[in-house]
Amino acid sequence: MPFRLLKYALTKEHPAPRFFKSHETPKKSYDVVIIGGGGHGLAAAYYLAKDHGITNVAVLEKGYIGGGNTGRNTTIVRSNYLTPEGVNFYDASVKIYEGLSEELDLNLFYSTRGHFTLAHTESAMRTMRWRAEVNKHVGVESRVVGPDEIAKACPQLDLSCSGQAPILGALFHAPGSVARHDGVAWGYARGADRLGAEIFQNTEVLGIDVINGKVRGVKTNKGYIETKQVLSAVAGFTPRITEMVDLETPIVIHPLQACVTEPMKPWLDTILVSGSLHVYVSQSSRGELVMGSSLDPYEVHSTRSTLDFVEGLTSHMLDMFPFLSNVKVVRQWAGMADMTPDFAPIMGKTPIEGFYLDAGWGTWGFKATPISGKTMAQTIANDSAPDLIHSFRLSRFEDYELTGEKGAASVGH
Amino acid sequence: MKLLTCPINGTRPLSEFIFGGEYREAPNQDSCTDAEWAAYVHNRSGAPGDKKEWWYHSPSGTWFIAERNTLTDKVSRTYLLGPNNTANIDINPVQEASK
Numbered sequence: 001m002p003f004r005l006l007k008y009a010l011t012k013e014h015p016a017p018r019f020f021k022s023h024e025t026p027k028k029s030y031d032v033v034i035i036g037g038g039g040h041g042l043a044a045a046y047y048l049a050k051d052h053g054i055t056n057v058a059v060l061e062k063g064y065i066g067g068g069n070t071g072r073n074t075t076i077v078r079s080n081y082l083t084p085e086g087v088n089f090y091d092a093s094v095k096i097y098e099g100l101s102e103e104l105d106l107n108l109f110y111s112t113r114g115h116f117t118l119a120h121t122e123s124a125m126r127t128m129r130w131r132a133e134v135n136k137h138v139g140v141e142s143r144v145v146g147p148d149e150i151a152k153a154c155p156q157l158d159l160s161c162s163g164q165a166p167i168l169g170a171l172f173h174a175p176g177s178v179a180r181h182d183g184v185a186w187g188y189a190r191g192a193d194r195l196g197a198e199i200f201q202n203t204e205v206l207g208i209d210v211i212n213g214k215v216r217g218v219k220t221n222k223g224y225i226e227t228k229q230v231l232s233a234v235a236g237f238t239p240r241i242t243e244m245v246d247l248e249t250p251i252v253i254h255p256l257q258a259c260v261t262e263p264m265k266p267w268l269d270t271i272l273v274s275g276s277l278h279v280y281v282s283q284s285s286r287g288e289l290v291m292g293s294s295l296d297p298y299e300v301h302s303t304r305s306t307l308d309f310v311e312g313l314t315s316h317m318l319d320m321f322p323f324l325s326n327v328k329v330v331r332q333w334a335g336m337a338d339m340t341p342d343f344a345p346i347m348g349k350t351p352i353e354g355f356y357l358d359a360g361w362g363t364w365g366f367k368a369t370p371i372s373g374k375t376m377a378q379t380i381a382n383d384s385a386p387d388l389i390h391s392f393r394l395s396r397f398e399d400y401e402l403t404g405e406k407g408a409a410s411v412g413h
Numbered sequence: 414m415k416l417l418t419c420p421i422n423g424t425r426p427l428s429e430f431i432f433g434g435e436y437r438e439a440p441n442q443d444s445c446t447d448a449e450w451a452a453y454v455h456n457r458s459g460a461p462g463d464k465k466e467w468w469y470h471s472p473s474g475t476w477f478i479a480e481r482n483t484l485t486d487k488v489s490r491t492y493l494l495g496p497n498n499t500a501n502i503d504i505n506p507v508q509e510a511s512k
C-alpha cells in the first residue's frame with residue numbers, strides 16, 4: 001500500500017486531495033485559452049507548461065473534464081495505420097503512452113495486449129499485407145498472421161464465425177494497448193494544474209472575437225477573456241466553434257456508440273477487431289467486455305443510444321463467440337465523432353491568426369492524446385506546426401493532398 | 414427518427430433508407446476559382462441546424478430530399494427534387510414517435 005494511503009489510516013481527518021485547483025472566475029486575460037477539457041486540451045496545456053514554459057493558460061470546459069469523447073471511447077491505442085505519416089505520428093503517441101503513468105504519477109492501467117485486425121476476405125488480407133509492410137518500413141511491429149496464430153492467442157474465438165465469415169488471417173500488432181481513459185484526462189489535468197495552468201469546469205465558450213483576421217478574445221458564460229491565442233480541442237463540437245470564426249472545414253458529426261457486458265473472469269487477453277463484422281472488443285481490467293462498432297449511419301449532433309446498435313453488435317459478437325449468449329450487456333452510450341473525409345485529423349494553424357485547430361479525431365483520437373497535446377503545444381509556442389503534423393493541416397484539402405487513412409479505420413465505416 | 418416518409422412509398426422504417434449527405438448547389442465550374450471549387454468538393458456545413466438532405470429509399474430506388482434538423486433529428490418535410498416534382502409530403506404525426 002502506498003504511504004500516502006496508509007497515512008489516512010493513521011490520522012482522524014481524511015481530506016481527499018483535489019486533483020486540481022477549483023477556479024471559479026477566469027482572469028481578465030491569458031496568453032493562451034484552450035477550449036475543451038478533454039484529453040487533447042488538457043494534454044496541450046500540460047505540454048505548453050512543461051515543454052515551453054507557457055503557464056498563463058486557461059482551459060475552459062463547458063461540462064466536466066473528460067466528459068466528452070475522452071470518457072466515452074473504447075480506449076484502444078495502436079499505431080498500425082496505413083500511411084507512413086499516420087504510422088509515424090501514432091507511433092510517437094504510443095511511445096509517450098508507454099511511460100505516461102510514471103510521468104504523470106498516476107496509474108493509467110496502460111495494458112499492452114497485442115491487437116489483431118481480423119480479415120475475412122481476400123481483399124481485407126490485401127489491406128493487412130499493405131499495412132504490415134508500411135508499418136515494418138517505418139519500424140512499427142506489425143505482421144500478417146494465419147488462423148493458427150489467432151487461435152493460439154484467442155482459443156475462444158470461432159474461426160468460422162458461425163460459418164458466416166471464416167477468418168483467413170489477421171494483421172497482428174504487438175504494441176496494441178488499452179488504458180483507463182478518464183485517468184488520462186485527470187492525469188494531464190493534474191500535471192497542467194501543478195505547472196500553473198488554470199482549469200475551469202462549467203465554463204462554456206459562446207463566441208470568439210476576431211478583429212482583422214486576428215484572435216482578440218473569447219466570450220464565455222463567465223465573462224469576456226482577452227487572449228491572442230485560442231486552441232479549439234472540442235472534438236464533436238468542432239463545427240460549432242469553427243462557425244464562430246467563419247471557418248469552413250470538411251468535418252461532419254456522426255454518433256459513435258459503445259457498450260459493455262457484465263464483468264467476467266479474465267479470458268480475453270488480446271484486442272480483437274473485425275472490419276467485416278463491425279466489431280472491436282477487449283476485456284477491461286474490471287472484467288467487462290468493452291465493445292464498439294461502426295458509426296451511426298447519418299449525421300446527428302446527439303449522444304443518444306439506439307437498440308439497433310446493440311442488436312447489430314451483439315449478433316456479430318455471437319458469430320465470433322457463441323458461448324457469450326447468456327452474458328448481459330449492462331451499459332451503452334454514445335459520443336459525437338468529428339469525421340473527416342480521409343479519416344485523418346485536422347491539426348495546426350488556420351487562416352485566422354491565433355486560432356489553432358485540433359480536431360477531426362472521429363473514432364480514432366484517444367490514442368493520439370499525448371502526441372496531439374505535445375505537437376499542438378509546439379504549434380502554439382512557435383506559431384508554426386512541426387513536420388510530424390504537416391500532413392494533417394487544414395489546407396491539405398485545398399491542396400488536394402489528403403492523407404488517406406480510411407483503410408486503417410478499425411471497422412469499415 | 415425511426416421512421417421516414419418516402420414521397421412515393423409513404424412512411425417506412427428507417428432501416429429501409431440510406432443517408433446521402435447534405436443537398437448542395439455546385440458553383441459554376443467555368444467561372445469559380447480553384448479555391449471555391451476545392452471548398453465545394455471538401456467542406457461541409459457541419460454545425461447543427463435545419464438541413465436539406467439527400468435520402469434514398471433502397472427497396473424502391475427512390476432518391477428524395479428530406480428537411481431535417483440535425484440537432485433534434487426531427488424531419489419537417491420530404492419531397493422529390495425537380496421543378497414539377499416537388500411533391501410536398503407533410504410528415505404525419507406518426508413521425509413524432511421518433512424520439
Ligand SMILES: Cc1cc2nc3c(=O)[nH]c(=O)nc-3n(C[C@H](O)[C@H](O)[C@H](O)COP(=O)(O)OP(=O)(O)OC[C@H]3O[C@@H](n4cnc5c(N)ncnc54)[C@H](O)[C@@H]3O)c2cc1C
Nearest residue numbers: 036038039040062068069070073074076205335365366367
Ligand atoms: C464510442 C467511442 C469509441 C471510441 N473508441 C476509440 C478508441 O478505441 N481508440 C481511439 O483512439 N479513439 C477512440 N474514439 C475517439 C476518441 O474518443 C476521441 O477522438 C478523443 O477522445 C477526442 O478527445 P478530445 O479531447 O479531442 O475531445 P473530447 O474528449 O470530446 O473533449 C472535448 C471537450 O470540449 C468541451 N466543449 C465543447 N464545446 C465547448 C465550448 N463551447 N466551451 C467549452 N468547452 C467545450 C466538451 O464538453 C468536451 O469535454 C472513440 C470515440 C467514441 C465516441
